[in-house]
């Protein structure tokens with residue numbers, strides 16, 4: 001899956017192909033990866049000592065060169081220059097651009113490989129393009145190991161900028177069964193938008209796994225038993241990086257002694273850097289329902305209010321569930337079905353965003369480049385890729401015939417797990433949000449007619465009828481006294 005090679009060999013490649021700015025762990029590992037793939041890379045870090053330590057340490061014996069100033073970095077690069085920024089998202093990117101842009105020449109390409117907000121990428125892209133240069137907003141997923149051994153890479157921006165970076169990106173990316181895990185995501189901020197969606201889906205996956213854990217734990221499964229359950233799941237259709245590392249986590253005892261497992265000693269307050277929240281925010285802007293991911297975001301928020309929760313819990317006993325022989329199998333079904341719905345939401349958002357922002361995102365390709373290297377890599381993504389290859393216009397993943405059949409098969413176990421969790425008082429917001437999404441999406445009629453009547457009652461917001469075309473208003477108060485009312489056609493012209 002991943003290509004490894006000796007550090008430091010350059011054969012037949014123009015020296016100084018890539019400049020890399022920012023030597024925190026992601027930058028260091030990406031630089032090593034680039035060098036290992038035979039590209040000459042020169043690195044620069046604001047703090048010179050870090051550059052020197054890197055060259056003398058991890059990069060020793062490789063072809064990586066260091067520059068102590070940005071002008072020296074730029075000087076070292078062949079034209080058109082390719083500069084990768086691996087600096088912390090936010091003001092740091094703008095600060096580097098302030099210094100870097102005056103040093104570059106038309107045609108040069110700057111790639112931002114951080115987790116930048118797509119609005120920032122749009123703004124920076126406009127600024128860089130105005131200077132005659134190209135800007136490639138690029139999501140890089142896979143954590144430290146991915147950066148070193150092969151991440152999933154999501155570039156977006158002008159096609160010319162992508163073509164300039166493409167040979168490097170295709171070589172350093174993770175390799176799946178059908179090619180490198182990188183593809184042109186689309187125009188402007190498409191790359192960072194796709195990375196944001198990746199991260200939202202990552203939040204959803206993690207929350208769903210945590211809820212499966214909560215249910216099994218309430219039934220008395222111990223960490224070693226949980227490790228076995230997750231390992232077994234990792235052999236089947238749930239196979240994924242996150243399930244695999246979860247099994248590993250349950251095997252680790254606390255070094256502090258007492259025989260306890262480390263996971264039981266970790267404070268139950270989840271952190272977040274914000275990319276999951278960004279996805280929820282933009283989904284709200286675009287009117288696309290992504291309830292599983294929203295639930296994952298707010299679950300982290302409520303988990304972080306540990307003190308408040310402890311005070312409110314008082315003497316309330318920890319929830320417990322009956323440990324039935326088929327519980328783990330049922331949770332497996334619930335987890336898989338809820339995960340499909342979560343991915344359906346992520347893909348639906350990408351489709352709408354692609355239209356709204358004119359990105360030109362290819363959904364099958366996005367599933368393909370997530371199959372290896374990134375945090376959400378999973379066997380399921382091969383099936384998602386297939387579904388969008390079979391029907392690029394698929395309105396929702398749940399409508400794919402094979403996913404529809406699989407969801408229907410999982411439904412009884414999924415409902416029973418969510419129901420049992422609710423009865424026991426175990427929060428399972430993401431699993432149940434997925435089920436609500438599934439049910440709402442498949443409901444020919446929802447109670448929204450009543451909401452329309454209420455809106456028309458108090459605000460004359462009008463409504464449409466099921467039996468006549470047009471827009472109507474009713475005098476509801478008078479109708480309530482009289483016991484009947486007419487629908488008055490409203491001329492919207």
Ligand code: 6PG
Nearest residue numbers: 141142143199272273274275375
């Ligand atoms: C990845 C990850 C990574 C992300 C961390 C932390 O794809 O490699 O998504 O980019 O920054 O997972 O995210 P949170 O702190 O928001 O959980």
